[in-house]
Amino acid sequence: MTELLTAAQMRALEMAAIESGDVTGLELMERAGQGVVEAIFEEWPELMGRGTSPSRSPGYLEPDEKDPLRAVVLCGPGNNGGDGFVVARLLKERGWDVEVYLYGDAEKLPPDARVNFERWGKLGAICVPCEDGGFKYPIAGIVVDALFGTGLTRPISLGEGLFVDFNLLGDPGMSGGTKVVALDLPSGLCSDSGKTVGPALFADLTVSFHAQKLGCELGNGPERCGKTVVKDIGLERFGVIDHPHHSGSKTVGVTAHPWRGAVGKKRGSHKYANGHALVLSGGHGNTGAARLAARGALRIGAGLVTLGSPRSAMLENACNLTAVMLRQIDGALGLTELLEDARFNAICLGPGLGIRADTQAMVLTVLKENRPTILDADALTRFSAKPEVLFDVLHEDCVITPHGGEFARLFPDIAERLDAPATVGPAYSKVDATREAAKRAGCVVLFKGPDTVIAGPDGRCSINSAQYERAAPWLATAGAGDVLAGFIAGLMARGFAPMQAAETAAWLHVECARKFGPGLIAEDLAEQLPAVFRDLGL
Numbered sequence: 001m002t003e004l005l006t007a008a009q010m011r012a013l014e015m016a017a018i019e020s021g022d023v024t025g026l027e028l029m030e031r032a033g034q035g036v037v038e039a040i041f042e043e044w045p046e047l048m049g050r051g052t053s054p055s056r057s058p059g060y061l062e063p064d065e066k067d068p069l070r071a072v073v074l075c076g077p078g079n080n081g082g083d084g085f086v087v088a089r090l091l092k093e094r095g096w097d098v099e100v101y102l103y104g105d106a107e108k109l110p111p112d113a114r115v116n117f118e119r120w121g122k123l124g125a126i127c128v129p130c131e132d133g134g135f136k137y138p139i140a141g142i143v144v145d146a147l148f149g150t151g152l153t154r155p156i157s158l159g160e161g162l163f164v165d166f167n168l169l170g171d172p173g174m175s176g177g178t179k180v181v182a183l184d185l186p187s188g189l190c191s192d193s194g195k196t197v198g199p200a201l202f203a204d205l206t207v208s209f210h211a212q213k214l215g216c217e218l219g220n221g222p223e224r225c226g227k228t229v230v231k232d233i234g235l236e237r238f239g240v241i242d243h244p245h246h247s248g249s250k251t252v253g254v255t256a257h258p259w260r261g262a263v264g265k266k267r268g269s270h271k272y273a274n275g276h277a278l279v280l281s282g283g284h285g286n287t288g289a290a291r292l293a294a295r296g297a298l299r300i301g302a303g304l305v306t307l308g309s310p311r312s313a314m315l316e317n318a319c320n321l322t323a324v325m326l327r328q329i330d331g332a333l334g335l336t337e338l339l340e341d342a343r344f345n346a347i348c349l350g351p352g353l354g355i356r357a358d359t360q361a362m363v364l365t366v367l368k369e370n371r372p373t374i375l376d377a378d379a380l381t382r383f384s385a386k387p388e389v390l391f392d393v394l395h396e397d398c399v400i401t402p403h404g405g406e407f408a409r410l411f412p413d414i415a416e417r418l419d420a421p422a423t424v425g426p427a428y429s430k431v432d433a434t435r436e437a438a439k440r441a442g443c444v445v446l447f448k449g450p451d452t453v454i455a456g457p458d459g460r461c462s463i464n465s466a467q468y469e470r471a472a473p474w475l476a477t478a479g480a481g482d483v484l485a486g487f488i489a490g491l492m493a494r495g496f497a498p499m500q501a502a503e504t505a506a507w508l509h510v511e512c513a514r515k516f517g518p519g520l521i522a523e524d525l526a527e528q529l530p531a532v533f534r535d536l537g538l
């Protein structure tokens, strides 16, 4: 689990470090600049050592040194700009041809940025943008975006004084191979929500300081950040404000190998020791989704899985099941009878269930039992008209797994706030929205997407990212969500707590998709689990 921070948390950390007397703001800024230069060379090693020494005249250069590397550094009015001046100085000292532009008033720079502005002034000038708004020279090399970082509060005005054509920079065809490196965040991207607040830059590489900001993982973040790297600036000692897995935590984590130990550890060799999941099927012609979930639950390690089917679908289900058991359940009454067997210790309702009156009664029957329960799809949609009815009966052992549409139907006010375009930073984020929803629902909410956010009613929260090196676009396929619901049910049957089950299932779900690759259909997902487990050394 890696911690992600908000702008406010990052500022608090910086203040704590400075107040401790261990480090000054100027030192942090220097380390930030050094981290960026390091990251540039790590990302593009071919640039290493290609700068020319300023003390040598071009006549003495080796042929491949004749064209010094060029960097354009765009500095903004705050400390992000201050980091930019450090980068400009360090590249210049390596012999690069560096143009620095300042967006803002030098007189108003905060103290540390001002010091670095003056240090830069001993090496070079502040360039004046051309009349057409472009740079002095055609750029090929690096553009360093040090306009705004965590301090962005409003849209960047592209009018007077700002000479950058963001679109031009972002378009690989137009920028002639120029690499854009963003400091901390691409300017215009909200640090907390990943929404663009007005125009925003596209970076090839984003170098975050100390920790990644939430905005790099949410919303438009991944598309704007390009690739992300985190550089230490010596704040580790002050690093953990609180832990993502402590209840009440305000910190958000990105799940990586969540609960790996627990996945491997089955509870005894007997099948009954690993729980018995019950998945409810829809009627005739609507049974595939529940079977996908049931197979997922079995593959992930539930000892037994039973599919509860209405009479009309018994034949259809029986023809398609082998290891998964089948029981006829007719309506809420039949369900009540079945649940007299206390061995059903995790119940999954929703995939393909249909949105009939009966669905609501079945959900209410199950929730009365206070057993680990996962609700997805139709089990959620059925309550669109009156979500409070559902919230009244959901309990702490439940997980609900809405996608965007289902989320909006259950939490219309929260969704509206989340979907509103951001005009100020920091803006309301998917993390805020999921936390609020979990609190309202009184259970774990897994809000799907490439940036799946999982929150508990106690404030714990994590993001399961299927982006950057974990991108799995082929996961957007019919039935994939049903398999995820089954994974969660299977883990809950095995005794995982709801938050732990949701995080682990979401993580494994992406791993399965990545293991299979393009061409994936939902049936393939659970079949990848054995290979994924083997890779984990389980």
Ligand SMILES: NC(=O)C1=CN([C@@H]2O[C@H](COP(=O)(O)OP(=O)(O)OC[C@H]3O[C@@H](n4cnc5c(N)ncnc54)[C@H](O)[C@@H]3O)[C@@H](O)[C@H]2O)[C@@H](O)CC1
Pocket (backbone or CB within 6 Å): 010, 011, 013, 014, 028, 029, 032, 076, 077, 078, 079, 080, 081, 082, 083, 110, 147, 148, 149, 150, 151, 152, 153, 154, 155, 156, 157, 183, 184, 185, 209, 233
């Ligand atoms: N927090 C830390 O520990 C560290 C922060 N550092 C850098 O400092 C940055 C944060 O610096 P600041 O808080 O000065 O903020 P920024 O440099 O991101 O923004 C500067 C200021 O511009 C103003 N502003 C916001 N939006 C604007 C807009 N659209 N148009 C014009 N002005 C606008 C705000 O008053 C803001 O404080 C980080 O992103 C990072 O790059 C680093 O120096 C290293 C240490």
Ligand SMILES: [K+]
Pocket (backbone or CB within 6 Å): 080, 145, 146, 147, 148, 149, 182, 183, 184, 185, 186, 187
């Ligand atoms: K920036």
